[in-house]
Amino acid sequence: MPELPEVETIRRDLAPRLQGRTIRQSDAHWSAKFTPATAIDHYxxxxxxxxxxxxxxxxxxxLARSGDGPMELVVHLGMTGRLQLHSDHAGVDLDHPHxxxxxxxxxxxxxxxxxIRRFGRIHVVPPGQYQAMPTLHHLGPEPFDPNLDSRLFHRLLSRSRRHLKTNLLSQRPIAGVGNIYADEALWMAKINPKIRRLGLERSERLLVAIQEVLALGIDNRGTTLRDYRTADGGTGSNQFTLTTYGRGGQVCLRCNYLLDSVVLDGRTTTWCPSCQAR
DNA sequence: CGGGGTTCCTGGCCGC
DNA sequence: TGCGGCCAGGAACCCC
Known part of the structure; x- marks a missing residue:
């Protein structure tokens, strides 16, 4: 699943290659999730x-015409979305089923x-007008925002009494953490995913852990478990560094206890019952 | 407004 | 071998 490191990897690869380019033509699948893609021809x-x-x-x-202003193309990759840049239009299979x-x-x-699964979405909106995307509209701070410190993070976490991991996945206390990096960060910080409140000290540890696992993920160009690909079709390598996600039933790399795996609020959650005890 | 439940999708996997 | 059934999983959406 593309999370912050995967999306950031794609962004860094695409940014210099898209900058200054004009869209000549476009097309989209019939679903309203994708049709806005065609709204910015000649932008x-x-x-x-x-x-x-x-x-x-x-x-x-x-061409600046009256009534036309700057817009934003917003893309969410969902679970199986891929953005790729191809040098040869004739070589692109426009009838590919996905x-x-x-x-x-x-x-x-x-x-x-x-x-593949059509969980992704495309929007075109005036700059900053995100009402149609509630998660983006209410998105928490970027994990590497210099204004984000443990006190602010603690305050944002404290706004909800849901399970800590569920709270993280809501994108409200902090932006960009999904199922993989949530499990990894909670393990690194030695915090149980099912707690509902935590103090300043553990908030600090969790923030640092989130920053570390995300930075490592970016360094490794993302986690390719199945569908994720970079903008040139390559794979990431962060899957080889995972300590927790997908390792239920295997030994904890810190204490050798067996990692447990359950479905928590609808999301598969893996943790070490020993070093992430409540 | 927060929270809980449901829905969207389809490839991959399991079991018979 | 073939096929029905089941499941993952981010975010929108609906309702209380």
Whole structure:
């Protein structure tokens, strides 16, 4: 599943290659989740940023006409979404069953969005107008925001009494943490995923752990377990560093106790009952 | 407004 | 071998 490190890897690869390019032509799958992709023909890519797991491309009209202003193309990859840039439009299979949208650029390259399970989404909105995307609208701070310290993180976590891991996955206390990196960070911080409140000290440990596992994930160009690919079709290598996610029933790498795995609030959750005891 | 439950999807896997 | 059934999983959506 693409989480912050996967989306950031794609962003870094695509940003310099999209900047300044104008969309000549586009098409999208019939679903309303993807049709907005075709709303920005003849717009130029100005910038490519990221908030949490959302990729945000700033675009402006190629020819400024009255009533046209800058827009944002917002892409969420869902579970199985892939964004790839192809140098040869003729080589792109426009009838591929998983192709959900494509954009032909003025340099002949084609940006494609494939998504097997159709959990991804594409929006085109005026800059900052995120009401149609509640999670983005209420998104917590970026994990590497210099204004985010343990006191602020503690305050944001304290707004909900749901299980700590469920709280993290809501994207409200902090942006970009999904199931994989949540399990990894909680293990690193030695915190039980089922607790409902935590003090300043554990908030600090958790924040540092989240920053560490995300930074490692970015360094490794993401975690490729099945579907995730980089913008050039390559795989990440962070799957080889995972300590917790997907390791239920195997030994804890810290204490040799057997990792337990349960479904917590609908999400598979793996943790060490010994060193992440309540 | 927070929280709980449901839905969207389809490939992969399990069991008979 | 073939096939029905089941499941993962982020976020929107609905309702209380």
């Amino acid at each position: 130029r890519f100005v910038d490519l940023t990221r908030r949490g797991k959302f990729l945000i491309a700033s675009v402006e009209p190629e 192709l959900r949208a494509w954009w032909l650029l003025d340099d002949g390259h084609t940006l494609t969005f494939h998504d």
